[in-house]
Ligand code: FES
């Protein structure tokens with residue numbers, strides 16, 4: 001099995017995660033003010049500047065370590081709630097110490113870590129050690145923001161991000177976990193057709209539903225899963241009602257906790273269920289998975305060895321993802337830092 005070969009070390013994975021892009025909140029949640037978020041154990045704050053662009057910085061003030069997310073936004077700065085020091089969200093530099101007055105220089109070293117921030121799929125994404133990797137976008141979703149789209153509520157789970165990916169496209173659990181939402185189905189899984197494009201795993205599969213769920217899923221659709229390490233999935237659903245997509249992404253809060261985000265969008269010719277209904281239905285499906293994947297042991301899908309667990313032929317896609325993930329982590333950990341000009345995608349929002 002592919003998991004038996006050591007492709008990447010834990011250190012490689014840690015390094016790759018710091019160089020990868022992860023969602024930290026939904027765009028819509030910034031309307032409520034700065035958001036306290038945690039990524040890979042680090043406390044961050046995400047907020048929307050007055051020019052509408054987004055910022056992500058460390059959530060601790062450089063003065064006495066107060067939380068910044070309970071402060072307020074002034075222009076592009078975040079103002080600490082304790083003594084009002086302000087920090088520029090793009091470079092983290094302190095711009096004002098009110099007790100000193102605006103004409104006095106700020107103390108040397110009055111700076112907090114600032115991270116790049118972009119908005120995509122209704123989510124705010126950041127990267128702790130930027131410059132190694134472009135945002136891992138899907139070209140065929142370039143028009144997402146112009147399509148009818150919607151985001152579900154974030155879903156906290158008690159497992160690592162890889163488990164969320166494996167669960168999303170694991171087809172052998174549908175017949176057991178999702179009877180209520182997907183209807184009765186044959187538990188037999190046909191030999192899966194799995195391919196790989198770079199680090200992206202692809203699986204195409206026909207899907208037939210019955211039992212009153214045709215309205216949501218229609219009675220015959222082709223599902224194509226695109227899974228890209230570390231934890232981004234696009235599911236394309238195509239049938240005679242047109243094409244709809246769901247994007248799944250996961251935020252690693254720490255080693256054993258993640259937050260799942262999902263968004264769905266319909267292409268212009270889509271005649272199926274309204275987006276709000278699709279979001280509501282998908283949230284129910286996730287809520288069926290959550291209690292199970294939050295109690296898996298080990299809490300994160302192992303990359304090295306099998307952790308004493310056994311696979312079946314229906315796990316073909318999972319094993320392909322684990323291998324692609326390990327190669328991605330190994331390669332990203334070994335990557336030199338490219339010149340900024342070699343990275344084409346915008347890294348500020
Ligand atoms: S702790 Fe933030 S201004 Fe003093």
Ligand SMILES: [Fe+2]
Nearest residue numbers: 167177285289
């Ligand atoms: Fe599921």
